[in-house]
Amino acid sequence: MGSDDAKPGNVSDAINAAANLAKAVPIYDDALKPIASETGKALGTVGRVVNVCLAPVRGLVWSAEYVENWVETRVSKKLENEPEENIQTPDLAIAGPIIESLKFHGQKPEISEMFASLLASSMMKNKASSTHPSFVDKIRLMSAFDAQVFAYLAKQQTTSTTNIRRKHKVFTGETELYRFCNEDLLTLALGKGHKGDEVFRAVQASIETLVGLGLIVARDDATLTAPQRIKDYEKSEKSDWFSEFVNRGEVNGFTFSLKRSSVLLTQVGQNFSKSVFR
Template identity: 20%
Template sequence: LLNTELPPSIDNAIKNLSDKPTASIGTTVSDIWYIVFGWISSVADKRRIQYAYSLEQFRQELENSVSRIPPEKQIEPSFQATAQALENAKYCVEEDELRQMFCALISNSMNSDFASNVHPSFAEIIKQMSVLDAKIIRLFKTRKEIIIGLPVCQFRLNFSGPSSYTPIPDHIFLELPDVDFQLCSQSLSSLSRFGVVSISYEKKLSTPNVYDKFLSHPLYQSMRKYLPAPIDIHIKEGTVELTPLGQSFVKVCILD
């Protein structure tokens, strides 16, 4: 491999591999290896096949997405954004939600309607996202518009007046009712760390009845029923909003 002349001892050892006794030993060792470790190789092969399938899906999805860009809007993509997206995508192609985000990012970087919103950090943000992060950020986009804010709340335990409270847990988010609210709370904190959302309890949404679902949440109902006096619980209403970076991220990285 190094294109150098091997010492005679090593050269002879390599040649001996083709001799009958050595070849037989090699076969025997190989057979024993398969008996002991064969399942590991099988699992690895299965992973490779699965990855190759996902990679081909990614290629086809990207090709289809690029082909839908009107010819008059096609532009040369940013090398920085595209190279980073492809590099980071290789770690995420097996997750549909993340793969589709990379597909949107790369194809929209070639579209003049979106190019000004593309930021080099988007590829790294997607790479660090969990599938749940992706599902939550996707809620901010409908087919017609970008939704700026969604409802969130804290269940606050009051011990000695409104200025002394403990939130349990930090953020209650119920827009994905089939997902544990504590997992959603973790994802909101992660999305906030990425800089794509901000969480505030200083303002709330004006949509009628949008916070009613929190009043019927089992955790809230249970605490109201079983907490001893003088501990009180109340709901602090708030909003999860897209930051300016988040608005560009949703516009670029989420396909309609």
């Protein structure tokens, strides 16, 4: 192949090349096909129930043609202001897994938009070097709520969070009841349908997931000292989310207190955020 053949084409050619991968990446139908007839006979009613329950899942899988059209539309939109000379054919190690993932995760807008932005970033000459193939798996392992939480944290870069601690009047030592929450994150969880204690637990679980993905560092022992962050602590601690704990007094022998903590983006998290948010 000559040197000219290796050069990327114009913007539409590069986008179409990425979109056309949808036809080349197979959907593994075996995992989603109805239960085989012999198995269905053996399982009887249970098999039929499972089959009915899986039917909506099968309907959510995007076809290759749908993925192709969606990618072409969304990536074109994200690259519409880029100079043509800055557009290149994406790395197959990034584009291929994205196409495959969209078939199964595309119906979640928070996730599909991150995939589209990541693909667009991999096609930009000035951003491709910081767009790592592992970013595909990081998106794939996120829930829609995780994506929202990370979007908030990425915008903040450093985030003031609060831990709720409790101490028993008889037993020594304090324990952490909930960790790494603030009122904005709790409001996000409430909007996702979580209620009661699950609001706090959902935020903590999402923070732990993002820590596991290497995107953030959550620090129990670090308090942010910038003036704006101190104001954030004070505002959050006065909110109903936290004040109700410290104002409730003793409950079943427990008293409650607040401890300031923080969440920071890692370098990987910074690169990731620049690649997936456009």
